[in-house]
Amino acid sequence: MIYTIEKVTTLIGARRYGDRDCNVGFILTDSRSLCFPEETLFFALKSERNDGHNYIAELYRRGVRNFVVSDVPNNFASDYPDANFLRVVNTLEALQRLAERHRDEFNIPIVGITGSNGKTIVKEWLYQLLSDDMYVTRSPRSYNSQIGVPLSVWLLNKQTEIGIFEAGISEPGEMLALRDIIQPTIAVLTNLGSAHQENFKSKEAKCREKLILFHDAKTIVYNMDDEIINDTVESYNYSGEKITWSFKNPKATMFIKSVEKRKNDTVINYNFKDKEGKYILPFIDEASISNSIICAIVTLCLGVSTDVLSRRMAKLEPVAMRLEVKVGQHGCTLINDSYNSDVNSLDIALDFMNRRPDHKGRRHTLILSDIFQSGEKPENLYRDVSDLAYKRGVVKFIGVGPELKAHADQIQIPEKFFFSSVEQLINSEVFRSLRDEVILIKGARQFGFDQITELLVQKVHETILEVNLNAVVKNLNWYRSFMKPETKLVCMIKANAYGAGSVEIAKTLQDHRVDYLAVAVADEGVTLRRNGITSNIMIMNPEMTAFKTMFDYELEPEVYSFRLLEALIKAAEKEGITDFPVHIKLDTGMHRLGFDPINDMDKLIDRLKHQNAVIPRSVFSHFVGSDSDDFDDFSANQFALFDAGSKKLQAAFDHKILRHIDNSAGIEHFPERQLDMCRLGLGLYGINSRNNEIINNVSTLKTTILQMRHIPVGDTVGYSRKGTIEHDSVIAAIPIGYADGLNRHLGNRHCYCLVNGQKAEYVGNICMDVAMIDVTGIDCKEGDTVEIFGDHLPVTVLSDVLDTIPYEVLTNISDRVKRIYFQD
Numbered sequence: 009m010i011y012t013i014e015k016v017t018t019l020i021g022a023r024r025y026g027d028r029d030c031n032v033g034f035i036l037t038d039s040r041s042l043c044f045p046e047e048t049l050f051f052a053l054k055s056e057r058n059d060g061h062n063y064i065a066e067l068y069r070r071g072v073r074n075f076v077v078s079d080v081p082n083n084f085a086s087d088y089p090d091a092n093f094l095r096v097v098n099t100l101e102a103l104q105r106l107a108e109r110h111r112d113e114f115n116i117p118i119v120g121i122t123g124s125n126g127k128t129i130v131k132e133w134l135y136q137l138l139s140d141d142m143y144v145t146r147s148p149r150s151y152n153s154q155i156g157v158p159l160s161v162w163l164l165n166k167q168t169e170i171g172i173f174e175a176g177i178s179e180p181g182e183m184l185a186l187r188d189i190i191q192p193t194i195a196v197l198t199n200l201g202s203a204h205q206e207n208f209k210s211k212e213a214k215c216r217e218k219l220i221l222f223h224d225a226k227t228i229v230y231n232m233d234d235e236i237i238n239d240t241v242e243s244y245n246y247s248g249e250k251i252t253w254s255f256k257n258p259k260a261t262m263f264i265k266s267v268e269k270r271k272n273d274t275v276i277n278y279n280f281k282d283k284e285g286k287y288i289l290p291f292i293d294e295a296s297i298s299n300s301i302i303c304a305i306v307t308l309c310l311g312v313s314t315d316v317l318s319r320r321m322a323k324l325e326p327v328a329m330r331l332e333v334k335v336g337q338h339g340c341t342l343i344n345d346s347y348n349s350d351v352n353s354l355d356i357a358l359d360f361m362n363r364r365p366d367h368k369g370r371r372h373t374l375i376l377s378d379i380f381q382s383g384e385k386p387e388n389l390y391r392d393v394s395d396l397a398y399k400r401g402v403v404k405f406i407g408v409g410p411e412l413k414a415h416a417d418q419i420q421i422p423e424k425f426f427f428s429s430v431e432q433l434i435n436s437e438v439f440r441s442l443r444d445e446v447i448l449i450k451g452a453r454q455f456g457f458d459q460i461t462e463l464l465v466q467k468v469h470e471t472i473l474e475v476n477l478n479a480v481v482k483n484l485n486w487y488r489s490f491m492k493p494e495t496k497l498v499c500m501i502k503a504n505a506y507g508a509g510s511v512e513i514a515k516t517l518q519d520h521r522v523d524y525l526a527v528a529v530a531d532e533g534v535t536l537r538r539n540g541i542t543s544n545i546m547i548m549n550p551e552m553t554a555f556k557t558m559f560d561y562e563l564e565p566e567v568y569s570f571r572l573l574e575a576l577i578k579a580a581e582k583e584g585i586t587d588f589p590v591h592i593k594l595d596t597g598m599h600r601l602g603f604d605p606i607n608d609m610d611k612l613i614d615r616l617k618h619q620n621a622v623i624p625r626s627v628f629s630h631f632v633g634s635d636s637d638d639f640d641d642f643s644a645n646q647f648a649l650f651d652a653g654s655k656k657l658q659a660a661f662d663h664k665i666l667r668h669i670d671n672s673a674g675i676e677h678f679p680e681r682q683l684d685m686c687r688l689g690l691g692l693y694g695i696n697s698r699n700n701e702i703i704n705n706v707s708t709l710k711t712t713i714l715q716m717r718h719i720p721v722g723d724t725v726g727y728s729r730k731g732t733i734e735h736d737s738v739i740a741a742i743p744i745g746y747a748d749g750l751n752r753h754l755g756n757r758h759c760y761c762l763v764n765g766q767k768a769e770y771v772g773n774i775c776m777d778v779a780m781i782d783v784t785g786i787d788c789k790e791g792d793t794v795e796i797f798g799d800h801l802p803v804t805v806l807s808d809v810l811d812t813i814p815y816e817v818l819t820n821i822s823d824r825v826k827r828i829y830f831q832d
C-alpha cells in the first residue's frame with residue numbers, strides 16, 4: 009500500500025520541512041538494507057550506540073528523499089534541496105504510530121503471539137495450516153521487537169485476509185506499544201519460560217507484562233495447566249472469550265484427552281468446545297506437541313473444520329530458522345536458506361548476502377524455487393521477485409519449478425535459466441559450470457533443494473564445526489549491556505577467532521559496528537583485509553619482519569618494548585610514513601610483555617615526542633585474574649599502576665589516547681574500570697570465564713557415526729588393547745581424532761560425546777583420525793550425528809576433564825575441520 013508523504017506527516021503528527029510530492033511504499037531503519045530509494049521513508053532511530061541521523065547524507069546520495077528525524081539537519085534546504093524531513097520528538101514512536109495507523113485500516117482477524125518460546129514456530133505453522141485458503145501476512149522470520157513489530161505490521165496489504173504477528177519483550181513496559189500496533193483479535197500466550205527473567209522482579213511480573221497483549225482482544229488463548237498464567241489471567245477482569253487448554257482439566261475449552269507418541273509421530277485426541285477431534289502430528293517432541301495444540305485452537309477458532317485441520321496437521325513441516333553459509337566447490341560460497349519460501353524472507357536472505365563483504369568481487373547468483381503464496385497473481389509475484397533480486401545485485405538467476413518456468417518473461421536478470429525440477433537442474437551444464445560465485449539457494453521444501461546444497465558443498469571430512477553467528481551477536485550485546493554506550497570495544501579474534509574462524513566472525517562484528525578487531529599476527533590481519541574487512545585492526549604480536557605488511561594493510565601494531573618501538577620507527581621512516589597509529593602496552597603484573605608503567609614512562613614519552621613516524625592511538629594493560637575474586641586485590645593494584653602510567657602518557661600529548669584494561673571477565677566484574685574501551689575475547693564465543701557457564705553457545709563440534717559393531721565381553725578396542733570390553737557392547741567409530749583437535753586424554757572413558765542426546769563414552773585410545781565410542785543401549789545407526797561439544801554438551805565439560813581452560817579446547821580444533829556458519 010502506498011501513502012503520500014502528506015498523509016504520513018499527518019498520521020505521525022510530524023512537522024514537515026520540504027515540499028516535494030512523494031509516495032512511500034517502503035520503510036527503512038537500517039541504512040545498509042536500502043533497496044528502493046525512491047519510495048523509501050527512512051526513520052532515523054537513535055539507540056544507545058548508534059544514531060540513524062548519521063546516515064542521512066549517505067542515504068540522500070543513494071537516492072532517498074524522505075526522512076523521519078528528531079533533528080532536522082542544518083542547511084537542509086541547501087544541502088538536501090529536494091528532500092522531505094518529517095520532524096517528530098521520538099522517531100521510534102513515530103514508526104510505531106505509523107504502523108498503528110496502518111493497522112487501523114484493516115478489519116480482518118489478526119493473531120498476536122507472545123510467550124517465551126515457540127512464537128516463530130506457532131506463527132509459521134499457522135501459516136502452513138491457513139495459507140491454503142487465506143492470504144496470510146505474517147512477521148518475517150522472528151521480527152518481534154519494538155522495531156520488528158512495526159516493520160511486520162507495515163506489510164499488511166489490500167489482499168491480506170489474516171495477519172499473524174509475534175510480539176517479543178525483554179523488559180517491563182515494552183508490551184503496551186506492541187499491543188497498540190498489533191491490536192490482535194486473537195491473542196496467544198505460548199508459554200512462560202525463563203528468558204529475560206533478569207529484567208523482571210518475578211515470573212508473575214513477566215506474565216503480567218506479556219498479558220498486556222490480551223487487553224481488548226476478542227479471544228485469548230492460554231494454557232491453564234500453568235498456574236502462574238492461569239492465576240494472572242484470572243486476576244484480570246477480562247471480558248472477551250477465554251480459550252484455555254489443558255492436559256489435565258476436562259473443563260478446559262480444549263481438553264487434550266490423550267497423547268500417544270509413536271516412532272515418528274504423535275496421535276492427539278481432544279475435545280474442543282464439546283466437539284471431538286483427533287490429529288496426527290509428524291513430530292514427537294514435547295515442544296512440538298504444545299505448539300501444535302495452540303495452532304489447532306487458533307485454526308478451529310477461525311472456522312476450519314476438525315477434519316480439514318487433521319488433514320493439514322499431518323502435513324506440517326519443520327520450520328528451518330537458519331541461514332547457513334557454507335564453503336562450496338570451485339570457489340563458490342553457498343548461502344542456504346530453507347526457511348519457508350516467500351517474498352519477505354527472500355528479501356531478508358538477499359540482504360544478508362549483500363551485506364557480507366566479498367573481497368573477490370564474486371558474482372551473486374540466486375537459485376530459487378516456485379513461491380507458493382496464495383492471493384498474489386504469479387505475474388506480479390515474479391515481477392516483484394525480479395525487481396528485488398536485481399536491486400540487491402543478483403546477476404544470475406536460476407529458477408526451478410513449472411510456475412517460474414512459465415513466467416520466465418517476468419524475470420529481468422541478464423543471465424537467467426529455468427528448469428522444471430531440481431533433477432533437471434543438477435543434470436544441466438548450468439549446474440556443472442557454477443564457478444566463483446556467491447550462491448543463495450532458496451527453495452520451498454517440496455522441491456528438495458537440500459540435494460543442490462549437498463552436491464555443491466565442498467566435501468572434505470564428515471566432522472564439522474557449526475558456528476552460530478546470532479549467538480556471537482547476542483554475546484556481544486550481553487557484554488555491551490555492562491558498558492556505557494560511549495565506551496568503545498575491541499573484539500579479540502586472534503587464534504582464528506578462538507577456533508570459530510576469523511573471517512566470518514569479523515564480517516559479523518563489522519556489521520555490528522565494533523570499533524576494533526584484534527588478531528595475533530600480521531598475516532591474520534592480511535587475511536581479514538583480503539576478505540573485505542575495513543574495520544580498524546590491531547596486531548597483538550607484531551613481527552619485526554612484517555612492518556611493511558602492516559603499513560600496506562593498515563594494521564595497527566601493539567608496541568611493548570623499546571626494541572620493537574625503535575625498529576618500527578625506523579621502518580616507518582624508511583617508507584616515509586608519518587603518524588602511524590600504535591597501541592602501547594604496559595606491564596602491570598602479568599610480566600609477559602609491556603613497558604614498565606613507572607620506570608619506563610619518561611623515556612617512552614621522550615622517544616615518542618621526538619619522532620613523527622608513529623603516534624600512540626591507545627594505551628592498555630591486561631588483567632592477570634579478573635575471572636576470579638581471589639585476585640581482586642591484585643587487580644586493584646594492576647589498575648592503579650595502569651591508571652597512573654596511562655595518565656602520564658596522555659598528559660604528554662594533545663590528542664586523545666584511548667585507555668583500556670578490561671577483558672571479558674573484567675567487563676562483567678569491573679565495569680567501573682571500562683575507561684575508554686574494553687577488549688572482549690572468550691565471552692564473545694559464549695563462555696563466561698568467571699563461572700565457566702555458557703552465555704549463548706556459539707560453536708558446536710559435530711561428526712557422524714561411520715560404522716557400528718557388536719563386541720563380545722573380553723575383547724578390546726583400539727591401539728595397545730587399552731579399551732577392554734567388560735560387557736557385550738556396541739561400539740561405534742567416528743571420524744574425528746587427535747589430529748582434528750580431539751585431545752587423546754579424553755579417551756579411555758575419561759569423557760563422552762552425545763549420540764541422539766545420550767552420553768557415549770570414548771573407548772580405548774583416541775586415534776589420529778578416528779575415535780571409538782560406546783553406544784550400547786543407545787538407539788542409533790550408522791550415519792547418525794554425534795555431538796562432541798556444543799549446544800547440548802558444554803565445551804567446559806571437556807576442558808574440566810582435561811584440567812585445562814576452554815580456550816585451549818576451542819583453539820585446538822584443527823583447520824581441516826570445516827566451519828559452517830549460520831544465523832537465524
Ligand SMILES: *Cc1c(COP(=O)(O)O)cnc(C)c1O
Binds near residue numbers: 548671687697
Ligand atoms: C586475548 C586477550 C584479551 C581477551 O581476553 P579474554 O579473557 O578472552 O576476554 C584481552 N586482551 C589481550 C591483550 C589479550 O591478549
